[in-house]
Amino acid sequence: MRVAHKEFVMIRLNDIVDQVLAYHPEADVSLIEKAYVYSAKAHAGQVRLSGEPYLMHPLEVAGILAKMKLDVFSIASALLHDTLEDTETNLGDLNRLFGDEVSQIVDGVTKIGRFEFGSFEERQAENMRKMILAMASDIRVILIKLADRLHNMRTLDFQATEKQRLIAQETLDIYAPLAGRLGIDWIRTELQDLAFSYLDPDMYEEVVGGLRRNEEERERYIKEVKGIIQEKLADFGLKGKVNGRPKNIFSINKKMVTQNLDLEHIYDIIAFRIILETIRECYEALGVVHSLWKPIPGRFKDYIGMPKANMYQSLHTTVIGPYGERVEIQIRTENMHRIANEGIAAHWVYKEGKSVPESDSKRFAWLRQLLEWQQDLQDPREFLETVRVDLFPDDVYVFTPNGDVKPFPRGSTPIDFAYSIHTEVGHHCTGAKVNGKLVPLKYELRNGDIIEIITSAKHVPSKDWLKTVKTSRARTRIRHWIKTEERQRSIVLGRDICEREFRKHGLNFTKYLHSDELLQVTKAFSLQKVDDLLASIGYGKISALQAIGKFTSLLEPEEKPDEALVERAERRERPRQPGGVLVKGLDDIMVRFAKCCNPLPGDQIAGYITRGRGVSVHREECTSLLSSGFERRIEVDWDHEAEEVHPVGLIVICANVKGMLAAISGTLSNHDINILQANVRTRVDNRAECKFVVEVRDITHLQSTMAAVRKIKDVIDVQRSSVLDVE
Numbered sequence: 001m002r003v004a005h006k007e008f009v010m011i012r013l014n015d016i017v018d019q020v021l022a023y024h025p026e027a028d029v030s031l032i033e034k035a036y037v038y039s040a041k042a043h044a045g046q047v048r049l050s051g052e053p054y055l056m057h058p059l060e061v062a063g064i065l066a067k068m069k070l071d072v073f074s075i076a077s078a079l080l081h082d083t084l085e086d087t088e089t090n091l092g093d094l095n096r097l098f099g100d101e102v103s104q105i106v107d108g109v110t111k112i113g114r115f116e117f118g119s120f121e122e123r124q125a126e127n128m129r130k131m132i133l134a135m136a137s138d139i140r141v142i143l144i145k146l147a148d149r150l151h152n153m154r155t156l157d158f159q160a161t162e163k164q165r166l167i168a169q170e171t172l173d174i175y176a177p178l179a180g181r182l183g184i185d186w187i188r189t190e191l192q193d194l195a196f197s198y199l200d201p202d203m204y205e206e207v208v209g210g211l212r213r214n215e216e217e218r219e220r221y222i223k224e225v226k227g228i229i230q231e232k233l234a235d236f237g238l239k240g241k242v243n244g245r246p247k248n249i250f251s252i253n254k255k256m257v258t259q260n261l262d263l264e265h266i267y268d269i270i271a272f273r274i275i276l277e278t279i280r281e282c283y284e285a286l287g288v289v290h291s292l293w294k295p296i297p298g299r300f301k302d303y304i305g306m307p308k309a310n311m312y313q314s315l316h317t318t319v320i321g322p323y324g325e326r327v328e329i330q331i332r333t334e335n336m337h338r339i340a341n342e343g344i345a346a347h348w349v350y351k352e353g354k355s356v357p358e359s360d361s362k363r364f365a366w367l368r369q370l371l372e373w374q375q376d377l378q379d380p381r382e383f384l385e386t387v388r389v390d391l392f393p394d395d396v397y398v399f400t401p402n403g404d405v406k407p408f409p410r411g412s413t414p415i416d417f418a419y420s421i422h423t424e425v426g427h428h429c430t431g432a433k434v435n436g437k438l439v440p441l442k443y444e445l446r447n448g449d450i451i452e453i454i455t456s457a458k459h460v461p462s463k464d465w466l467k468t469v470k471t472s473r474a475r476t477r478i479r480h481w482i483k484t485e486e487r488q489r490s491i492v493l494g495r496d497i498c499e500r501e502f503r504k505h506g507l508n509f510t511k512y513l514h515s516d517e518l519l520q521v522t523k524a525f526s527l528q529k530v531d532d533l534l535a536s537i538g539y540g541k542i543s544a545l546q547a548i549g550k551f552t553s554l555l556e557p558e559e560k561p562d563e564a565l566v567e568r569a570e571r572r573e574r575p576r577q578p579g580g581v582l583v584k585g586l587d588d589i590m591v592r593f594a595k596c597c598n599p600l601p602g603d604q605i606a607g608y609i610t611r612g613r614g615v616s617v618h619r620e621e622c623t624s625l626l627s628s629g630f631e632r633r634i635e636v637d638w639d640h641e642a643e644e645v646h647p648v649g650l651i652v653i654c655a656n657v658k659g660m661l662a663a664i665s666g667t668l669s670n671h672d673i674n675i676l677q678a679n680v681r682t683r684v685d686n687r688a689e690c691k692f693v694v695e696v697r698d699i700t701h702l703q704s705t706m707a708a709v710r711k712i713k714d715v716i717d718v719q720r721s722s723v724l725d726v727e
């Protein structure tokens with residue numbers, strides 16, 4: 001015998017309509033009638049496992065919602081809740097016939113219904129419950145889902161045994177706690193008891209049998225305690241209703257298991273309630289109870305002063321009763337009692353024929369609190385992340401291929417998902433499949449997606465990922481990878497630079513890599529490891545010359561480099577020159593620009609091999625080049641890919657009037673020219689000579705600028721100069 005079955009009675013539409021009109025006389029019940037007619041047509045010919053017409057199910061669900069005193073939209077939606085999934089009806093039809101509100105509620109119920117939850121570990125179940133809440137844009141979706149589950153549980157007998165266990169477990173894991181979280185106590189307890197009866201029928205029968213056996217004794221005890229309380233309340237002029245009854249079967253069993261009790265301890269399974277009119281009376285009644293029986297320290301809870309997240313309010317206390325037994329007593333007002341039973345549903349109830357709409361913000365604030373349930377996070381960073389997310393309750397919940405549920409902030413991508421699995425999975429992720437289909441890595445995760453990550457050992461993170469990821473976990477891991485990677489590259493580069501510079505000094509860097517001297521140099525820069533030194537050189541924070549200077553001062557005299565060797569090495573080692581000149585046949589020779597003619601890119605040039613100072617580059621028409629020997633000439637050319645600026649002298653002769661310098665420098669800067677030096681001198685002929693050293697890209701850049709300067713009023717002449725000093 002299942003106690004809940006006594007509530008299972010056939011229901012007719014008229015019963016529902018009458019109930020609605022009873023709590024809301026002005027309700028427009030035509031919407032309910034229309035939904036009923038439509039549902040009857042859509043489900044025509046369908047039969048439940050019990051043999052009843054299918055329509056019975058939506059009718060019963062609607063009846064449960066009417067019992068919860070919900071609005072006409074909820075009840076119409078309940079009548080239609082299985083039409084999208086099980087009939088030809090589509091969302092457009094519902095929208096056209098019943099409007100946005102109803103069609104969206106039905107759509108929400110259908111979406112949640114598509115998930116097979118099965119049984120879960122506690123943490124998974126928690127995520128599951130959160131997912132259901134997050135998916136339901138409207139709390140009425142969840143209320144209908146709970147009513148749907150309740151009716152399915154009441155009629156579970158007709159399912160196969162295996163299916164019964166699965167559905168019962170899921171009810172216990174997901175739906176009963178959900179009802180509890182929403183504060184709908186009567187649904188929670190009924191779901192628990194029904195599920196328990198299928199999951200452990202023997203224990204269930206034992207508890208029920210025990211309750212039946214000691215019923216008489218229990219009733220006598222309840223009557224006695226009630227009498228004492230009522231009498232005492234009356235002494236203090238308080239009018240309150242007192243009742244006492246056993247907890248639900250599931251809770252009794254849990255208590256028996258966890259506290260190792262047997263059913264003969266009847267006192268422990270009874271909860272007494274005192275219901276009064278005002279909050280003030282509640283506290284007065286508490287005083288009365290405490291004056292009557294000794295309270296057990298630590299058992300008093302003031303949920304009136306500090307309501308639970310689901311708005312539950314009551315005073316709880318446990319006292320030592322007339323037989324030295326523990327007596328649990330809850331004290332609350334009528335209104336609190338209603339909320340304790342109906343939870344959030346109480347807020348959808350009609351009052352005095354008028355609906356009381358909660359403002360959206362208030363409703364969501366409430367949901368938000370729900371989402372902040374028990375956080376068991378070890379990592380403080382992860383905690384911050386969670387807090388941040390909860391400010392925007394827009395989480396999405398997705399599945400791993402194994403069916404685990406994971407929560408993510410809205411906007412998260414497969415990369416976030418990959419990093420949540422493992423850092424290495426994140427680093428090597430190249431793509432993802434969502435519900436079996438390939439998606440790009442920037443795909444935004446959606447509730448209920450099943451995500452599968454594709455990896456490749458060769459693939460590495462990209463800086464761009466930082467722009468798309470939403471979780472701090474992914475962001476931290478990517479940043480860390482990039483930093484490590486950059487450091488690795490800097491070490492390689494730093495080592496390269498050192499090898500070259502050391503060789504110039506006739507030293508073999510590799511030989512010294514693990515030497516004490518190099519470690520001393522490292523410490524001299526306040527660094528720990530030689531790798532740190534190499535990285536710093538690679539980053540350019542420390543120059544190789546600084547390092548060599550410190551290093552050679554530590555060497556024994558015989559180890560010091562030979563200067564001649566340095567010279568030779570330098571000649572051999574210099575890579576492509578910063579001046580941007582290519583020397584035929586030699587790509588690592590030292591090149592410098594001859595001071596006599598200071599060539600610019602675009603000038604015709606020639607090279608001259610000097611003694612021990614590499615190649616000097618002259619303009620072809622340079623007189624000093626022409627006067628030196630041909631045998632040392634070498635062909636050189638501009639490196640057209642080099643993008644560098646070169647210094648060049650400019651001499652401007654102009655009339656000695658005010659503002660000339662400003663006019664000239666304005667023109668120069670208009671031509672994107674940087675002035676390195678400037679000097680103005682008045683000549684005896686009342687003219688001014690302005691000397692500049694400026695930077696230009698090449699000869700064309702110089703010529704066009706000179707032409708522009710020439711056009712300035714009062715400018716008489718402009719000349720190029722190879723003298724790079726204005727003094």
Ligand code: MN
Pocket residue numbers: 057081082148
């Ligand atoms: Mn259903």
